[in-house]
Amino acid sequence: MPLVWAHAEFIKLAMSCAMGQPCDRPQAAWQRYRGHRPAVDHVIWTLRFPGSGLRPGSASHLPSEPALVHYGVDGWQQAADLRTRDTGLGMHLAELPTEQLREGQHIDMTFYWAGSESWDGRDYHVDVQAAIARGQAYTL
Numbered sequence: 001m002p003l004v005w006a007h008a009e010f011i012k013l014a015m016s017c018a019m020g021q022p023c024d025r026p027q028a029a030w031q032r033y034r035g036h037r038p039a040v041d042h043v044i045w046t047l048r049f050p051g052s053g054l055r056p057g058s059a060s061h062l063p064s065e066p067a068l069v070h071y072g073v074d075g076w077q078q079a080a081d082l083r084t085r086d087t088g089l090g091m092h093l094a095e096l097p098t099e100q101l102r103e104g105q106h107i108d109m110t111f112y113w114a115g116s117e118s119w120d121g122r123d124y125h126v127d128v129q130a131a132i133a134r135g136q137a138y139t140l
Contacts, residue, residue, distance in 0.1 A: 045126065053129040056103050060096045060126075063087075064111065069094045071109035073101065101128045 015023045043054055044061045054060055062069055064084055072079035084092035096107065105128045111120040 054126050056128055060098045062094045063091045066092050066114040068112040074105050076108050
């Protein structure tokens with residue numbers, strides 16, 4: 001069967017060359033994006049997949065359980081607290097005000113979990129970077 005798959009891919013390639021576009025391109029996706037990758041204007045950070053970078057001016061979303069997010073900039077300066085809100089999808093979300101951050105700055109944060117009424121016990125550090133590797137663009 002592997003050779004049947006290879007032959008099918010060759011036929012798709014030949015057909016795409018003749019058409020001047022991919023023959024199996026979803027029309028709805030093409031109409032929406034026209035071959036241009038959308039700009040990432042927000043990042044998502046989770047305890048399970050904590051990212052290390054954030055683009056300047058992008059919004060940051062912290063999905064989690066009900067919590068208080070304690071955060072600061074550049075070594076806990078301008079420290080503030082932000083409560084997560086219920087999204088109605090079984091998760092809570094907090095959006096950090098990151099619009100004014102510049103490259104080279106960083107966000108420090110920790111969590112106070114409402115369910116267990118306890119602090120997380122760890123500090124998290126996220127750098128503001130001009131360019132983030134493609135694989136990290138979706139995380140904070």
